Amino acid sequence: MSAEIDLLIRPEWIIPIEPAGTTLSGHALAVNDGNILALLPHEEAMQRFRPRRTVELPGQVVLPGLINLHTHAAMSLLRGYADDLPLMRWLSERIWPAEARHAGPDFVRAGTLLACAEMLRGGITTFNDMYFFPDAAAEAARRVGMRAVLGIVVIEFPTGYAADADDYLARGLAARDALSDDPLLSFCLAPHAPYTVADKTFDKIATLAAQLEIPVHVHLHETAHEIEESLKQHGVRPVERMRRLGLLGPQLIAAHGVHLDAGEIDLLAHEGCHVAHCPTSNLKLGSGIAPVSAMQSRGLNFGLGTDGAASNNRLDLFQEMRHAALLAKGASQNAESLDAHASLHAATLGGARALGLDERIGSLLPGKAADLCAVRLDEWLLQPCFDPASHLVYVAGREQVTHTWVNGKLVMSAGVPVQIGISELLDITGLWHTRLTS
The missing domain is CATH 2.30.40.10 (Urease, subunit C, domain 1)
Structure with missing residues (x-):
């Protein structure tokens, strides 16, 4: 029967x-x-x-469904706002000043809603976010029915969201507690980067990660400048600093990993860490080409991320799969590096494993979502x-x-998100374009 x-x-x-x-x-x-x-x-x-x-x-x-392992969803409202600049000028001259003026709950809710609609349109069902006001981002993800891993962002300097590192942690953990009953939402600890987070704060994050059993999502070895500054200030490269602070392990998601040497790749693989590879953003910001072929051959798990639309300028994992495969082949001079199935794995199960969600998503096995x-x-x-x-x-x-x-719920059909109208999305972008240019 x-x-x-x-x-x-x-x-x-x-x-x-x-x-x-x-x-x-x-x-x-x-x-x-x-x-x-x-x-x-x-x-x-x-x-x-x-x-x-x-x-x-x-x-x-x-x-x-594809998994966007590294993004700043709300920054969709800054798409094209700071183009053709290297990372530190992009941040200090354009992005951080704009965020200081505008990045409140309404900005995050609107930008994340726009990002979620774009990602669903491109087959992305899960995104790993790093941004302020995670409760506002959660509202947007819930509105369209998307799975989200929200970052408990930590940075040392004050913003419109929090006053200091302890305040960032307290606010993020409170949001996690308030949203704990939603099966589509989970959280990462998200210290911004080694150059914006102090050792004392990293110690707290390592303790919390162990206690809560959640990932740590951090920008790591994104630029050569980051490594030069770490050597000047700490006497070691950032990966070694993370090792000394007890942060290397299966909970660590290193966003970008562009400037990893062979020893660091071996160390990260041995410790069970993960990399969020963002090839398009790395190219656009002039950061370099990550050694993905070496990561693959040494068994270091990696997924694919778009980064934010302010530095990409698309939240498009088809583009990332193609760029990842082509760059791996070109940089290694090996046409067999990162073949089509390996690229698909990175965009799905690789990301799920990094997030600790591979028992639930990332492949089409019976019993999974x-x-x-x-x-x-x-x-x-x-x-x-x-x-x-x-x-x-x-x-x-x-x-x-x-x-x-x-x-199991249809959230995008015939090129249109099911739970929000295109006219509403256009109204949102029009409003924020006016605010950002006035």
């Missing part, structure tokens, strides 16, 4: 990420109560299940298609994403 279920999805292909390198055709995905119930051949699915809804997707591929996206590969511009995985990385883009589901 067949079982009633919520949803049956029948695409042309399914790329489950686990087992690695697998592409299935003629298979269906059964979803019930927000979870993946089974992945099985079409004929068997029709015999076993009576779906309340069936979605037929000829010419399309279904894969896990039904965080999914569907991508058209049958448009004439994309033909011919010999390998769907290769096509996703090297040919298709976010404009080919047709459906996005989070926890």
